[in-house]
Amino acid sequence: MARKVCLIGSGNWGSAIARIIGDNAAHNPKFDSQVNMWVFEEQVNGRNLTEIINTEHENVKYLPGYKLPENVVAIPDLIEAVKGADILIFCVPHQFLGAMLPRIKSQGLTSSAIAVSLIKGIDFNEHGIVLISNMIRDTLNIDCSVLMGANVANEVAAGDFCESTLGCSDLCHGALLKELFNARTFRVDVVLDPHGVELCGAIKNIVALGAGFCDGLGYGGNTKAAVIRIGLMEMKHFCFKFFDGIKEDTFFQSCGIADLITTCFGGRNRKCAEAFVRQQPITWEKLEQEILNGQKLQGTLAAQEVYQILQKHACADQFPLFTKIYLIAFQHADPTLISQF
Amino acid sequence: MARKVCLIGSGNWGSAIARIIGDNAAHNPKFDSQVNMWVFEEQVNGRNLTEIINTEHENVKYLPGYKLPENVVAIPDLIEAVKGADILIFCVPHQFLGAMLPRIKSQGLTSSAIAVSLIKGIDFNEHGIVLISNMIRDTLNIDCSVLMGANVANEVAAGDFCESTLGCSDLCHGALLKELFNARTFRVDVVLDPHGVELCGAIKNIVALGAGFCDGLGYGGNTKAAVIRIGLMEMKHFCFKFFDGIKEDTFFQSCGIADLITTCFGGRNRKCAEAFVRQQPITWEKLEQEILNGQKLQGTLAAQEVYQILQKHACADQFPLFTKIYLIAFQHADPTLISQF
Numbered sequence: 001m002a003r004k005v006c007l008i009g010s011g012n013w014g015s016a017i018a019r020i021i022g023d024n025a026a027h028n029p030k031f032d033s034q035v036n037m038w039v040f041e042e043q044v045n046g047r048n049l050t051e052i053i054n055t056e057h058e059n060v061k062y063l064p065g066y067k068l069p070e071n072v073v074a075i076p077d078l079i080e081a082v083k084g085a086d087i088l089i090f091c092v093p094h095q096f097l098g099a100m101l102p103r104i105k106s107q108g109l110t111s112s113a114i115a116v117s118l119i120k121g122i123d124f125n126e127h128g129i130v131l132i133s134n135m136i137r138d139t140l141n142i143d144c145s146v147l148m149g150a151n152v153a154n155e156v157a158a159g160d161f162c163e164s165t166l167g168c169s170d171l172c173h174g175a176l177l178k179e180l181f182n183a184r185t186f187r188v189d190v191v192l193d194p195h196g197v198e199l200c201g202a203i204k205n206i207v208a209l210g211a212g213f214c215d216g217l218g219y220g221g222n223t224k225a226a227v228i229r230i231g232l233m234e235m236k237h238f239c240f241k242f243f244d245g246i247k248e249d250t251f252f253q254s255c256g257i258a259d260l261i262t263t264c265f266g267g268r269n270r271k272c273a274e275a276f277v278r279q280q281p282i283t284w285e286k287l288e289q290e291i292l293n294g295q296k297l298q299g300t301l302a303a304q305e306v307y308q309i310l311q312k313h314a315c316a317d318q319f320p321l322f323t324k325i326y327l328i329a330f331q332h333a334d335p336t337l338i339s340q341f
Numbered sequence: 342m343a344r345k346v347c348l349i350g351s352g353n354w355g356s357a358i359a360r361i362i363g364d365n366a367a368h369n370p371k372f373d374s375q376v377n378m379w380v381f382e383e384q385v386n387g388r389n390l391t392e393i394i395n396t397e398h399e400n401v402k403y404l405p406g407y408k409l410p411e412n413v414v415a416i417p418d419l420i421e422a423v424k425g426a427d428i429l430i431f432c433v434p435h436q437f438l439g440a441m442l443p444r445i446k447s448q449g450l451t452s453s454a455i456a457v458s459l460i461k462g463i464d465f466n467e468h469g470i471v472l473i474s475n476m477i478r479d480t481l482n483i484d485c486s487v488l489m490g491a492n493v494a495n496e497v498a499a500g501d502f503c504e505s506t507l508g509c510s511d512l513c514h515g516a517l518l519k520e521l522f523n524a525r526t527f528r529v530d531v532v533l534d535p536h537g538v539e540l541c542g543a544i545k546n547i548v549a550l551g552a553g554f555c556d557g558l559g560y561g562g563n564t565k566a567a568v569i570r571i572g573l574m575e576m577k578h579f580c581f582k583f584f585d586g587i588k589e590d591t592f593f594q595s596c597g598i599a600d601l602i603t604t605c606f607g608g609r610n611r612k613c614a615e616a617f618v619r620q621q622p623i624t625w626e627k628l629e630q631e632i633l634n635g636q637k638l639q640g641t642l643a644a645q646e647v648y649q650i651l652q653k654h655a656c657a658d659q660f661p662l663f664t665k666i667y668l669i670a671f672q673h674a675d676p677t678l679i680s681q682f
Binding site (some may be wrong): 012081150151152155156158161162163177185187206219220221222224226227228229230232233236248252253254257258261262265268339340341 | 452491493496501502504562563564569571573581592594
């Protein structure tokens with residue numbers, strides 16, 4: 001049976017990954033060659049974005065300069081896009097999911113449907129962390145894997161070699177999804193640890209703030225490497241403390257150290273944190289306006305929420321780096337606190 | 342009993358660490374407050390370097406601008422320096438050891454004597470790798486720990502915060518040595534894995550060549566992070582394959598990922614490897630002249646020797662990154678091979 005694939009999302013990362021899964025679906029009989037891509041409809045130079053994508057095979061707004069395979073079909077209606085899909089790939093801002101998931105559920109899913117989340121982020125409610133994959137899993141009542149790694153979208157689109165980590169709880173699903181995502185320049189490793197993979201993708205951004213503070217203070221390589229290492233240890237400790245079934249090896253995967261490295265040397269969280277130190281006093285909101293054109297940072301949100309969880313469980317002392325980062329970012333602590341252990 | 346400490350070596354790193362152990366020895370009754378430092382005698386502006394160190398308390402040649410504690414006493418005669426020492430700290434180019442160790446042994450060692458090596462490097466003979474710590478251990482017939490980490494000497498001297506890993510096979514020795522080396526801005530963690538710690542310090546330089554090739558080719562963060570991650574995996578695999586008692590956790594320590602990060606973003610091996618790609622065709626000897634003022638790279642030596650070991654054991658296919666690095670560096674392979682997996 002050829003599985004129908006639907007990619008929900010068409011931003012920078014969604015469009016980059018569409019190039020890979022479009023190619024793979026076209027050449028692998030396990031997949032229906034048409035890949036539906038749900039596109040949030042908008043006007044570009046007076047034309048519908050879906051129309052541009054379906055005629056020029058390029059997402060001129062979010063991934064200009066790179067062609068999409070012709071078997072990737074842009075569809076503006078969510079229900080139409082997901083109809084009959086066996087594999088749902090989520091690649092939208094997680095704030096969209098609350099409204100989207102019930103609509104997808106209401107139209108009915110195939111009995112073999114599975115999902116995979118490419119969303120790097122976490123949500124929080126009154127009980128603590130809400131994993132995006134669990135939100136999908138629980139609302140749609142289907143299995144949900146995750147794909148995370150050191151995958152800057154434009155570099156993936158350019159065909160630069162990189163790796164990615166597929167975290168799954170069902171190896172058969174993992175094997176199938178690997179066939180959909182793996183490519184010569186996009187090497188996918190499968191690990192049986194969906195929560196560990198997803199958490200890495202979300203909380204690494206806290207560490208990136210710490211790395212940015214080091215850069216803003218003009219610290220050398222020793223100190224920054226120490227902050228990154230301690231950050232990785234606290235990421236591990238946090239995952240093991242608050243989740244079951246986490247595997248240590250996950251932190252050695254692309255979703256772990258590799259993504260942490262790119263995030264702490266490139267990346268918007270690092271960049272804004274450097275500016276936060278250099279331009280003190282300044283607010284995060286102002287930096288988001290100046291540097292990110294109004295987009296929101298993931299790291300500052302995660303730093304606040306994680307600190308609340310640590311407070312609630314009275315264990316902030318076990319996470320000195322996360323705590324310092326929170327205090328510098330939100331409690332006016334002296335940034336040099338970052339290197340005082 | 343107050344242990345007498347002798348630091349053998351007074352280069353950039355030796356002088357930086359002398360500041361820490363001098364301070365610790367002066368304030369901890371477990372150590373004799375006088376720390377002997379063997380100094381290779383040379384003339385600086387017509388004066389003996391030992392005389393300058395002992396009067397001005399500064400190694401003006403190798404660590405200018407930083408004072409040494411007054412209880413660190415420079416001694417040009419090796420036998421006199423090590424006489425009665427309970428703790429021997431080795432911090433010299435490993436090529437010196439062949440001549441030094443028999444001399445030290447001949448003068449007799451105290452029954453409680455232990456050693457610690459700060460030498461980042463490995464040697465090779467017809468049987469394969471020779472660990473520096475084993476050379477010390479076997480020749481002097483005393484226990485030898487190692488201290489390695491993301492520790493650029495001038496940053497340590499400046500008091501920038503960093504971490505370091507003490508690898509020991511005897512926890513009592515580890516605990517004592519931690520008291521000698523640990524400081525507020527130099528945080529020492531002890532692990533029961535001396536060989537793993539030492540191997541990390543030596544073979545990370547091979548990975549740094551790969552990182553430098555990426556930089557020379559203008560690759561982005563995804564690819565470089567992937568190369569660093571794969572390099573760390575091959576470091577682990579190499580250690581587990583050829584040595585007993587290696588601990589996975591060692592690779593999470595400062596001697597592992599932290600040192601690898603600093604080496605792959607700063608560091609002379611990375612720098613020369615970048616130039617090697619940009620200035621092709623060029624020899625390593627010429628780059629060592631141009632960039633390092635004639636000093637030898639550790640990474641190129643290690644890459645060759647490790648490749649020979651892989652060939653001898655017919656397992657180069659299990660180490661694709663190490664193999665590619667060797668082929669690019671020494672067999673005229675196209676540098677873009679680095680990202681072809």
